[in-house]
Amino acid sequence: xxxxxxxxxxxxxxxxxxSVLLNPGPVNVHPRVREALAYPDICHREPEVxxxxxxxxxxxxxxxxxxxxxxxSVLLTGSGTAALEAAFSSIVPREGRILILDNGNYGExxxxxxxxxxxxHVRLEFGWNNxxxxxxxxxxxxxxxxxxHIGMVQHETSTGMINPVRGVGEIAEGLGRSVAVDAISSLGxxxxxxxxxxxxxxxxxxxxxxxxxxxxxxxCARRGALEALADVPARTLxxxxxxxxxxxxxxxxxxxxxxxxxxxxxxQALDLALxxxxxxxxxxxxxxxxxxxxxxxxxxxxxxxxxxxxxxxxTNVHVPEGVSYADLHDELRERGFTxxxxxxxxxxxxxxxxxxxxxxxxxxxxLVALGDVLGSLARGEAVA
Ligand SMILES: *Cc1c(COP(=O)(O)O)cnc(C)c1O
Numbered sequence: 001x002x003x004x005x006x007x008x009x010x011x012x013x014x015x016x017x018x019s020v021l022l023n024p025g026p027v028n029v030h031p032r033v034r035e036a037l038a039y040p041d042i043c044h045r046e047p048e049v050x051x052x053x054x055x056x057x058x059x060x061x062x063x064x065x066x067x068x069x070x071x072x073s074v075l076l077t078g079s080g081t082a083a084l085e086a087a088f089s090s091i092v093p094r095e096g097r098i099l100i101l102d103n104g105n106y107g108e109x110x111x112x113x114x115x116x117x118x119x120x121h122v123r124l125e126f127g128w129n130n131x132x133x134x135x136x137x138x139x140x141x142x143x144x145x146x147x148x149h150i151g152m153v154q155h156e157t158s159t160g161m162i163n164p165v166r167g168v169g170e171i172a173e174g175l176g177r178s179v180a181v182d183a184i185s186s187l188g189x190x191x192x193x194x195x196x197x198x199x200x201x202x203x204x205x206x207x208x209x210x211x212x213x214x215x216x217x218x219x220c221a222r223r224g225a226l227e228a229l230a231d232v233p234a235r236t237l238x239x240x241x242x243x244x245x246x247x248x249x250x251x252x253x254x255x256x257x258x259x260x261x262x263x264x265x266x267x268q269a270l271d272l273a274l275x276x277x278x279x280x281x282x283x284x285x286x287x288x289x290x291x292x293x294x295x296x297x298x299x300x301x302x303x304x305x306x307x308x309x310x311x312x313x314x315t316n317v318h319v320p321e322g323v324s325y326a327d328l329h330d331e332l333r334e335r336g337f338t339x340x341x342x343x344x345x346x347x348x349x350x351x352x353x354x355x356x357x358x359x360x361x362x363x364x365x366x367l368v369a370l371g372d373v374l375g376s377l378a379r380g381e382a383v384a
Contacts, residue, residue: 019333020362023340024157024185024314025208027356029265030272033212036264044260050252052263057218057248059270063210063278064183064202064220065193073220074244077258080184080205081109082239083217087180087203088113088151090241091225093232096148097121099140099177101168104128105158105343106182110151117235122147128345129159131309134167141175149178155186158343160305160314160351162190169198178225184208184217188273189285189312189355200225206262209281209313211356212269215262223249285312288354288363295367296352299374304342304349313355319348323377331373337366 005012021028042048053075060073076082088110092098098119100111103126114121124140126132132152141147150172154165165181172179180201183192187202188209194202202220206212219241226249229242237243238256247255273281289312296303296317304316319325325341325348332339340351354363 017336019336019338020358020366021338021356022352022354022358022366023338024351024353025205025355026214027207027209027211027353028358029211029213029269030357032268032272033265036268037213037261039261039264042260044254044257049254049258049260049263052260052267053248053254053258054252056216056263056267056270059267059274060204060218061220063187063270063273064204065195065197066220070222071194071220072223072226072245072249073218074226074241074248075254075258075263076217076219076239076244077215077256077262078217078239079214080182080203080208080217083203083205083219084110084182084184085113085236086239086241086244087201087219089117089119089235089239090229090232091178091180091201092119092149097144097146098149098151098180099124099137099144099147101132101137101150101152101163102126103130103132103159103163104153104156104161105345106153106156106184110153110182114151119235120146129161129305131161132163132168134164134171137168138171138175141171141177147177149180151180151182153182153184154192155183155190155311155314157185157314159309159346160311160316161309162186162311165192165199166197173198185313185355186311188278189281191278191282194220206266206269209285209355210266210269210273212266213262215259216266282312285354288358288360289313289315291360291363292352292354292367295363295370299367299371301374304346313353315352315354316342316346316349317352319350320374320378323374324348325350327377328373331377332366332369335369335373337369 057073100123178200187204205217207214234240302318342349
């Protein structure tokens with residue numbers, strides 16, 4: 001939004017009002033993360049940036065459950081989808097085939113990526129809100145030895161469902177297939193360990209439960225698997241995972257200009273994540289989610305999913321009869337809270353994410369605001 005400066009007459013952009021972000025990323029960040037954006041300007045080919053990238057890569061690797069002895073992480077500049085596209089367009093060889101497990105918007109996105117790159121694939125659609133059927137996965141793999149890879153989402157953020165990564169990992173391990181997991185909205189706040197879960201490729205992003213700012217995403221894998229990509233001809237130039245790996249790992253310099261300031265901010269966010277520990281963060285998110293869900297029950301609202309599938313960070317709720325999502329969103333935004341919609345497939349549903357630097361008091365305040373707004377909207381009163 002732009003307006004004219006009273007003194008100079010020049011157009012100025014008015015900053016948005018601060019808001020408690022209850023959308024599933026980008027999240028409210030810690031002041032240390034924001035302050036890192038203001039570091040001095042620097043050229044991306046200088047040694048400080050090389051050191052920064054090495055640090056960020058090794059911290060990310062450890063958050064994926066591995067160590068730099070066996071694994072390496074490749075950083076991409078772009079939102080989570082950039083890292084997904086880098087991974088899924090790069091890891092399947094010409095003679096390979098990938099099985100995509102799809103039970104929501106992000107499973108569908110994996111399918112879109114392999115489809116757009118003309119990669120041989122099989123898509124198992126379970127339907128939105130339905131869990132992944134491990135028996136069907138096993139049967140499909142057993143019946144088709146040509147399937148070399150499996151792609152899945154750990155936390156299907158569209159519905160808020162946690163998918164069984166370890167279950168798929170164990171099946172794949174037994175049948176000698178490789179697993180790539182979109183852990184974009186789960187890494188940092190759900191149990192996940194590449195080694196224990198038999199995951200070969202892990203894809204994550206800075207601005208969800210790792211609590212950084214948007215603009216950096218990454219792929220973590222075994223060094224040997226990354227090196228083997230030398231034999232897979234690239235399908236894209238900018239998102240060629242192997243090209244980025246060689247640049248970052250062997251040449252200690254980024255392939256293209258990375259979002260340096262966002263990387264400095266991410267480095268701070270990773271330090272905060274490591275200081276808190278994944279278990280600490282899981283406990284913090286779970287306690288916020290528990291309070292939120294208790295308050296939602298007290299308002300007689302209905303959840304989209306049965307409790308057994310709930311993640312630690314996203315709660316999907318049906319918009320009550322007679323209320324529109326748009327009004328609900330706008331009225332809550334007026335009061336300083338940003339909620340999120342859901343892809344049309346699910347009907348009138350809204351999402352509340354307790355990701356990022358949200359404190360317990362904000363959840364209490366939100367529940368009060370939600371009760372007030374729903375009451376007024378249901379009575380057909382003009383609110384705000
Ligand atoms: C957010 C998200 C993505 C990536 O979305 P971007 O807008 O590209 O950051 C991918 N997968 C899942 C599960 C997500 O939650």
